[in-house]
Amino acid sequence: MATFPAAATEAEYTALTRESLLPAVSGLLGRDDVVPFTEGSLPVYAVGEDLVLKLYPPVYLDELHTERTVLEVLHGTLPTPKVADSGERDGWGWLLMERLPGRTLKELWPSMSTEDKRRLMPELGELLATLHAVDAPRLAVLAPADWTEFVATQRDKVVEHHRRKKLPEAWVARIPAFLESVDLGTPPVVPLHTEFMRDHVMIDDGRITGLFDFEPAMRGAAEYDFVAVGLFITSGDGDLMRRFLDGYGQPVDPRRCLAYALLHVYSNFSWYFEELPAPPEPTLDALAESWWGTGS
Numbered sequence: 001m002a003t004f005p006a007a008a009t010e011a012e013y014t015a016l017t018r019e020s021l022l023p024a025v026s027g028l029l030g031r032d033d034v035v036p037f038t039e040g041s042l043p044v045y046a047v048g049e050d051l052v053l054k055l056y057p058p059v060y061l062d063e064l065h066t067e068r069t070v071l072e073v074l075h076g077t078l079p080t081p082k083v084a085d086s087g088e089r090d091g092w093g094w095l096l097m098e099r100l101p102g103r104t105l106k107e108l109w110p111s112m113s114t115e116d117k118r119r120l121m122p123e124l125g126e127l128l129a130t131l132h133a134v135d136a137p138r139l140a141v142l143a144p145a146d147w148t149e150f151v152a153t154q155r156d157k158v159v160e161h162h163r164r165k166k167l168p169e170a171w172v173a174r175i176p177a178f179l180e181s182v183d184l185g186t187p188p189v190v191p192l193h194t195e196f197m198r199d200h201v202m203i204d205d206g207r208i209t210g211l212f213d214f215e216p217a218m219r220g221a222a223e224y225d226f227v228a229v230g231l232f233i234t235s236g237d238g239d240l241m242r243r244f245l246d247g248y249g250q251p252v253d254p255r256r257c258l259a260y261a262l263l264h265v266y267s268n269f270s271w272y273f274e275e276l277p278a279p280p281e282p283t284l285d286a287l288a289e290s291w292w293g294t295g296s
Contacts, residue, residue: 002027004090007057016057018043025053028089029096039104039199042215046099051084056093056215063215064093066142070191070214071097073136078127079202079210100212102204105233109198116206121240123208124201124233125247131211132190132222139191142219147189150220154263155179162262166270170282175262178284182259187221194218194265196225197232216265226252227261230292236277238295245294254292258284261291 002023007013018036021043025034029047037044042063043055056064064086074080081097088094109117144150158179162172193200194216202210218224234240245251261267272291279286 004055004092007092008059010059013057013059016043018045021055024090025055028094029053040213047096050099052081052097052099054095054097054215056095058091060215061088061091061093064088064095066217067215068095069138069141070217071095073138074131074134074191074214077134078130079208080214081210081212100202100210102202102207102209104199105201105203106198108203117240118243120203120206120208121234121243122247125244125249127201127208127211127247128193128196128225128229129248131193132225134191136191139219142191142217144218144220147220148186151184151263154265158262161267162269165268168270171269171284174284179259179262182255184221184256184259187223189219190222192218192220192222192225193228194225195228197228199232221256221260223252223256224260224264226257226292227264230257231261231272231276235275236291238293241292242294252292254288255285257292258288 004021004024005012005016007016018038022034022036022045025045026032031047033048034053035046037046037052042057042060045053045055047053054067068083068086071080071083075082079100081100083095083097085096086094105120112120158175159172162175163169193211193214195213196211200211200213201208202212229244230236230241234244262269276291279290
């Protein structure tokens with residue numbers, strides 16, 4: 001039986017391909033009807049028509065426990081994949097899940113009418129609100145152990161992070177004063193998807209059929225999830241954001257959303273500036289309104 005290769009470091013993992021792992025995957029499952037998906041940061045495979053297998057290399061093995069726990073807690077409350085089985089082999093973790101029907105919102109977005117996009121926003125807002133309302137003791141294992149400490153750590157390295165991401169120095173110079181002006185307080189912590197975006201929402205016949213990809217899930221301030229909402233769902237469209245918030249059930253502060261965007265683990269404003277509309281003036285306050293405001 002084929003074994004999984006070593007992948008204890010990021011370099012070892014990135015040298016692998018999903019196709020090269022197929023013999024080990026087929027051996028693990030005892031079946032050959034396995035086809036790799038092209039999307040996603042971790043290897044994912046369609047297994048027949050009804051199942052999906054996700055792999056967690058040794059360097060990211062802890063994400064198996066995170067995703068399995070979240071899916072087991074949320075299934076039945078949110079439209080999430082049902083866990084069929086899970087385990088470890090050769091240092092790799094694996095999670096077998098039921099396949100969600102439909103296609104991703106990312107795939108469908110270019111062909112959707114403006115009216116269909118507007119109609120979907122309140123449903124997406126309600127979906128996120130349902131996630132944030134879940135209060136389950138099992139989710140206490142999610143990182144970080146202390147949200148305030150996490151935010152402080154991110155602030156300590158925020159300038160270095162954005163310089164490393166090649167953000168123009170004029171914008172980098174504005175970050176410390178902006179963050180000082182935003183009161184993030186000590187908000188209640190809620191379950192966070194952290195990547196609530198079109199890529200991770202399934203749609204079938206105009207209906208939301210699922211939310212998936214929970215390996216980076218955390219517990220923290222609700223606005224942290226609105227980072228991805230503003231960047232990758234509403235994408236600077238104030239009308240869509242207003243409709244999303246109608247479904248979510250309460251407003252959010254655009255400046256707090258921008259603050260968390262700057263502090264986000266995967267923040268990359270050089271890329272965002274290429275993909276989203278430019279603010280009317282080159283200030284972080286204007287940027288907050290452009291990307292997280294409602295236009296009202």
